[in-house]
Amino acid sequence: MKEMLEKIREQAERQIEAATSPETLDEIRVSVLGKKGELTQILKGMKDVAPEDRPKVGQMVNSVRDVLEEALAEQKKILKSAVIEKKMQNEWLDVTRPGTRAMRGHKHPNQIALEDLERVFIGMGYEVVEGPEIEYDRMNFKLLNIPEDHPAKDEQDTFYIQRHDESKGETTEDDIVLRTQTSSVQARVMLAAGKLKETSKGFPERNLPIKLISPGRVFRSDEVDATHSPSFHQVEGLVIGENVTMADLKGTLDQFAKEFFGPDTKTKLRPHHFPFTEPSAEVDVTCFKCHGTGRVKKMEEVKEGGKLVRREVDCACTACKSSGWIEILGCGMVHPDVLEMCGINDSSDPDAPVYTGFAFGIGLERVALLKYEIADMRLLYENDIRFLEQF
Numbered sequence: 264m265k266e267m268l269e270k271i272r273e274q275a276e277r278q279i280e281a282a283t284s285p286e287t288l289d290e291i292r293v294s295v296l297g298k299k300g301e302l303t304q305i306l307k308g309m310k311d312v313a314p315e316d317r318p319k320v321g322q323m324v325n326s327v328r329d330v331l332e333e334a335l336a337e338q339k340k341i342l343k344s345a346v347i348e349k350k351m352q353n354e355w356l357d358v359t360r361p362g363t364r365a366m367r368g369h370k371h372p373n374q375i376a377l378e379d380l381e382r383v384f385i386g387m388g389y390e391v392v393e394g395p396e397i398e399y400d401r402m403n404f405k406l407l408n409i410p411e412d413h414p415a416k417d418e419q420d421t422f423y424i425q426r427h428d429e430s431k432g433e434t435t436e437d438d439i440v441l442r443t444q445t446s447s448v449q450a451r452v453m454l455a456a457g458k459l460k461e462t463s464k465g466f467p468e469r470n471l472p473i474k475l476i477s478p479g480r481v482f483r484s485d486e487v488d489a490t491h492s493p494s495f496h497q498v499e500g501l502v503i504g505e506n507v508t509m510a511d512l513k514g515t516l517d518q519f520a521k522e523f524f525g526p527d528t529k530t531k532l533r534p535h536h537f538p539f540t541e542p543s544a545e546v547d548v549t550c551f552k553c554h555g556t557g558r559v560k561k562m563e564e565v566k567e568g569g570k571l572v573r574r575e576v577d578c579a580c581t582a583c584k585s586s587g588w589i590e591i592l593g594c595g596m597v598h599p600d601v602l603e604m605c606g607i608n609d610s611s612d613p614d615a616p617v618y619t620g621f622a623f624g625i626g627l628e629r630v631a632l633l634k635y636e637i638a639d640m641r642l643l644y645e646n647d648i649r650f651l652e653q654f
């Protein structure tokens with residue numbers, strides 16, 4: 264009996280040691296220690312053992328069982344750690360490795376300029392109002408004192424939109440346009456605030472005074488070059504109230520220029536003509552590059568005694584074509600006829616209050632190009648990441 268038990272133990276131990284998976288271990292357990300296992304069979308056969316030998320045999324069986332159970336547990340542990348080891352080898356992750364950075368987008372120079380511009384005007388108490396890009400001829404031209412045959416309509420190289428009326432079988436041409444100027448928003452806002460209380464989508468009835476800027480896209484049938492594009496952006500300004508004067512306009516634009524281009528910037532109003540303002544002016548700012556002197560110092564390689572040396576030379580400023588000034592916007596006092604047509608003033612009523620106001624229109628690309636010293640407007644539309652990344 265003893266030898267038999269020893270044999271079972273030895274054989275099982277060998278099997279356990281050779282087992283490479285938990286399943287094999289389970290099979291060994293069942294075949295030796297299970298209900299029908301070899302050891303269990305021996306216990307079941309106890310009745311054939313002499314009664315005096317039974318305790319001894321029982322003890323031997325139990326000790327073999329203990330040894331095998333321990334061996335099984337031990338091998339299980341070894342297998343488990345081998346599995347973990349393998350997993351660690353296959354699934355390692357170097358947490359100290361520098362990560363791959365996700366590419367971050369950049370704000371477009373136009374957007375940076377617009378946010379900066381809005382910051383300045385919001386700081387002065389202006390609201391920001393946006394109008395439609397597809398506009399009635401009436402808002403874009405007529406109400407702004409630009410009648411049917413006005414040469415300014417040619418100047419603005421307008422894109423007209425055909426409107427087809429199915430029911431009448433009619434195609435009308437000239438009453439809808441891609442707006443050529445954000446000045447159209449002036450008309451919409453004044454109509455909603457004036458006596459006419461003419462409202463439109465996005466322009467609910469409102470009260471005077473008006474103090475707003477209106478940024479947005481405008482369209483002209485222009486050829487693309489370094490300073491022209493068929494689609495660009497403007498920022499309109501409009502202030503209407505009691506006793507608004509040219510001095511307010513001048514002060515406002517001066518403040519804007521100082522905040523936008525730098526505190527030492529000076530402004531100059533040059534008489535000009537716009538149909539919807541009287542008097543009208545164009546505003547120049549002192550050149551940001553030469554600070555109004557028209558001259559700049561540049562490092563250049565020059566020949567001296569047969570040698571090339573780098574020296575500071577005095578050159579004409581290219582940013583302002585050495586004039587010291589750069590034109591940035593058009594402006595003026597809102598024309599009395601415009602105030603009348605849009606229902607702000609009523610000259611037929613001697614008791615009606617009389618309002619005045621000023622307006623201005625800034626070319627967004629123009630100020631962005633100036634501020635960030637970009638030589639060609641086309642760069643703003645190409646969206647080349649190598650260009651955009653610089654801002």
Ligand code: DAH
Pocket residue numbers: 443444445446499500537540592593594595621622623624625
């Ligand atoms: N709308 C004009 C243009 O596109 C710019 C302009 C000039 C706007 C004078 C104004 C203004 O509000 O008062 O050329």
